[in-house]
Amino acid sequence: MKVGVLAVQGAFDEMEAYWRAQGAETFEIRQRGDLDRGLDLLALPGGESTVQGKLLKDLGLFAPLKERIDGGLPVFATCAGLILLAAKIDDSGSRTDTRPERWFGVLPVTVRRNAYGRQLGSFRTVGTFDGKPNVPMTFIRAPAITEVAPQVEVLSTFDGAPTAVRWQHIIAFTWHPELN
Numbered sequence: 001m002k003v004g005v006l007a008v009q010g011a012f013d014e015m016e017a018y019w020r021a022q023g024a025e026t027f028e029i030r031q032r033g034d035l036d037r038g039l040d041l042l043a044l045p046g047g048e049s050t051v052q053g054k055l056l057k058d059l060g061l062f063a064p065l066k067e068r069i070d071g072g073l074p075v076f077a078t079c080a081g082l083i084l085l086a087a088k089i090d091d092s093g094s095r096t097d098t099r100p101e102r103w104f105g106v107l108p109v110t111v112r113r114n115a116y117g118r119q120l121g122s123f124r125t126v127g128t129f130d131g132k133p134n135v136p137m138t139f140i141r142a143p144a145i146t147e148v149a150p151q152v153e154v155l156s157t158f159d160g161a162p163t164a165v166r167w168q169h170i171i172a173f174t175w176h177p178e179l180n
Contacts, residue, residue, distance in 0.1 A: 003076075004029045004039035008055040010047015010080055011178070018178035019043060032060045041074045044081025046140065046176055049113065052080055053103040062103075069106055075170045082172040083143055086111040090146055107170050108149035109162075115144030115174075129156040129164060129177075136180040137163065143174050 003019040005012050007028035016026045027037055042065065044052075056062040069075055069085075077085055085107040116123070122140040129135040137158070145162040148154060155164040155171070164173045 001025070001040045002027070002038060003041045003043050004034070004037070005043040006045060006052065006056075006061075006081070008059065008061075009051045010045045011078075011176070012045045012047075014176075014178045015043050015045040015078070029061065030059075032064065035061070035064055035068075039073070041076060042069070044075060044077035044084055045178070046079030046081065049080040049083035049103070053084055056084075056103070066104055066106075069104060069170075072169050075172075077170070077172040078176050078178060079140065079142055079174060082107070082109075082145075082174060083111055083113060085170060085172055087149075088147070089113065107165070107167055107172055108152055109145050109165060109167075109172075110147035111143040111174075112146050113143050114141050115146075116142045125158065127156055127158060127163075137175040137177075138179045139163075139175045140179075145174060 001024045003024045003026045005015045005026055005028055007030050019026045084103040087105050087108050088110040090110050090112045116139050124138050126134050127137050148162055152165050152167045154162040155166055157163055163175055
């Protein structure tokens with residue numbers, strides 16, 4: 001499998017290492033020409049979703065990636081990657097006056113950024129993922145999934161809230177499986 005890892009900002013090194021450990025061939029997506037290499041899966045790492053979204057647009061990557069995602073390209077997203085995919089971003093509790101920008105908007109969930117607190121509020125826990133118990137979960141300035149459309153499958157929860165979901169060709173996490 002050939003995995004293209006968005007490498008404009010964030011934890012792309014860790015994402016690449018994760019997929020290489022699974023036996024995949026990986027390459028970094030930094031500019032539009034990188035998409036010519038072909039990919040079987042798009043990996044969207046954690047980081048700063050606003051920065052990643054802006055860079056996707058500035059580098060001319062947004063439209064071709066959106067077209068491929070809309071066309072069924074499988075996507076594996078963590079943290080900021082989930083925010084990029086979410087249909088709705090709810091920042092009603094944010095300290096900023098700016099309205100959050102919706103990016104790809106293809107995953108029918110609502111997310112709230114930094115829901116578990118700032119960097120110092122990051123934590124690890126163990127939970128059940130897709131029916132498998134005792135899976136380590138690392139939350140780093142994690143978003144929360146606050147609403148899930150009925151057709152979205154919830155794969156894991158924390159304190160009753162969804163933390164990983166699957167919908168069609170997309171799997172997305174609020175936590176970082178690539179760090180465990």
